[in-house]
Amino acid sequence: MSLTWLRVAVLLYGIAALAVLPAALYDRPRWRHLAIPATIAALLFHFVALAEMLNAAHHTLPVDSHETQSLLALLLVATFLTVYARYRTLALGIFVLPIAVLLTLVPAFRPGQETILLAHSGWIFLHIVLLLAAYAALFLSLMASLLYFFQERRLKAKQPAFRSLPPLETTDQIALKTLLFGLPCMTAGLLIGSALAEQTIGPSYFLDPKILLAFAMWLAYVGMIFIRRHSGLRGRRAVYLSSFVFLVILAVWAANQFSSVHRFTTP
């Protein structure tokens, strides 16, 4: 049954992803009235699918790359809706909703490819959720920086500003606040992961390149926040910096395929 709910969620994400284009790009209220309810409904179905999946697995965690993708999509959309509720801007949905569709498409229609059943552990779940929340926050921050960059170019070129994009200061706040939200998530996620690894694998865990890369990612993340806060970095340079950290995160994600101690497939 959880797959059915997930498929409904994918369909609704798809509708929202289409509706958000006229709503955000042409400022059409009718489409906004479709995009937001569709996104909320999709999020609810997605959550129900996830809860049922956990229940069906008797509270063990079937964690594979697909499930993780699906959870990442859920967190991305939840963060997007939070930003929408706070700043009333749909522009981020242009990026977030299609990505949510892509991330949930395979788990919904080709599930259970690489599942490992992990033991009962709320800490593992928290580790995953917190790190994915940090990824989602960084992604939204990068998108907000991009929107800032586009709007800034437009205003400097004396071309009519994009009506649907929020003001530069608002976009800048979104970019910074999502980063600030992501930092504690990433820090706590890494600490929990480290404590669990210390118990189960021992110190050798910390010599794995993937794990080292994860700590480098944390340093890059902290460095980025420091630079942004203290130099007021905005526009083009902020996009470069966020893109760099995002690439590091992608590398960390991709390293799951190669790590000997931290991977989705059965060793």
Next chain:
Amino acid sequence: MSESSNKTASSTQRLVLLGINHNTAPIDVRERLAIPAGRLADATRTLVHQPGIREGLILSTCNRVELLTLQDDAATPDGASPDLPRFLHEYFSLSPASLQPHFYEFHDREAVRHLFRVASSLDSMVVGEPQILGQVKDAYTVAREVGAVSTALESLLQRTFTVAKRIRTETQIGSSSVSIASVAVDLARKIFGTLQGKTVLIVGAGKMSELAARHLIQQGASTILVANRTESRARLMAGQFETPGCHTAVIPFEALYEQADRADIVITSTGSPQKIFTRSHGQQFLHRRRSRPMFFIDIAVPRDVDPSMNQVEGCFVYDIDDLQQVAAANLADRSREAAAAESIVSREVDKYQQRLQSRDAVPAILALQQNAEAIREAELARAAKRLANLTPDQQAAVEALTRSLTAKLLHPQLTALRRNTESNDKD
């Protein structure tokens, strides 16, 4: 300029709209007809006391004076509408010859269309300007207060407000600014979002910069700094902006570069032949502001701000030509949106007509139904003795049968009547 008419009011009444506006009359004619707000009630009352006028409303703005009236058909058997021009001539004591060439007149369907267009700001001098809807609402309020509006105009005006609101919501007709000052405010909002708490620096004095500053204050700017080579003029100008919600201060011209970074928005309009702000100034300001954006509105000719300052990240420099170009582009946008709005108006006029048409048929339909019911009851009464032996169930069945027969016999007539009403109205 009389237009072909389709019936809009009931079959014995007609809707007539007579007016002048910025397209048909120069300002010296319009100003003679303009009715001040204080006299509008009296004028409306006088209008509805004219013979043959059932309901009426006067819309008087700086760009138009229009009389919207519901008239008895009997008062104008030849289809002309002579009363309204005479009313204007008499009320304003003006010679008919001076006004007649400037009038336009619309009847029924075209009057509805015109009213929808006016309220939606499609007929305004600056298409999309928002004030006109409020002015129509004011005119309606006055007309209601003096009892000049009842069922027909009430329904029409409520529909008008709905149409105007729909056009505002579904099109972008009023979303972009078309004056220099409001373009500057719009740009500032695109950069800063809310202008609440923002600081504006005015360098030099000039009507345009004063106007732009006033717009910014209206939007929430809380501090106005004024710098001028003549300090007394700066003080005079600062005094004009001093309000409870707005703090003002004078900056000595010599301290301009030390203090300019306090401002989020700088409006310059000095007569200086040299540039006041160069690119390196911009870099210094941004450095001191930790890259928080600054918006320079350069209204001076020759320009006060070096255009290359726009290349500094975080500095946005707009000169008078840039602002005019944005205003022109916005105006073009509005024209495109106006086409979409016109099609909404057309559909709404059709819908309004259909509603009225079905309403016109109602009295005849009711009469037919009442007549048929009377015949049915009379026939049942005649047969009452013969039906007396029937059980209550059988009597109920006969009752139902007669009702059903009457309804089925009436159906073709009622349908034909509705169709006939519609086709008459179209003709």
